[in-house]
Amino acid sequence: MTSEPVTTSGPFDPPGVTWQRVSPRLVTARLVTAAITLGVPIVAGVVLGLAVTPWLWFVAAVPAAILVWVAIVVPRQVRAIGYAERDDDLLIRKGILFRSLVVVPYGRMQYVDVEAGPLDRKLGLAKVQLHTASASTDADIPGLAPEEAERLRDRLTVRGEARLAGL
Structure with missing residues (x-):
């Protein structure tokens, strides 16, 4: 996984965020x-x-x-997909022409899935699906290496439980 430091700012590029890219596969x-x-x-x-x-x-x-x-x-499109873990939330950005930035607070996560279909498994890919308290804010990160998907799932689960325990 490569990361790129953000040099611009705006609604889709918060300052100080280092984006992780998904796999080119x-x-x-x-x-x-x-x-x-x-x-x-x-x-x-x-x-x-x-x-x-x-x-x-x-x-x-x-x-x-x-x-x-x-x-x-x-x-x-694939190069435009990125995610970043911050202290209180996870950022997911997608799109070139129609851009989107999803901010998922760790305390709102209910559970985290890791999925991989037959083609994904053949190419060594997995998708992390985040389920939140609001059905309209579910988010996913496609194109992750299985090891990174597992690491992200475990880390997000721990952070989500810690935020919920603090409520």
């Missing part, structure tokens, strides 16, 4: 998922274009164009 996971999802209509369009009439190639062209767009955008 998350790019591969998202691109494989997109290729599988968009591959079916691409193959169907090619088959229709060859078997029925050539003007049905557009059925393959549209998802192929979307796949190219996804291949361009996903690496930037």
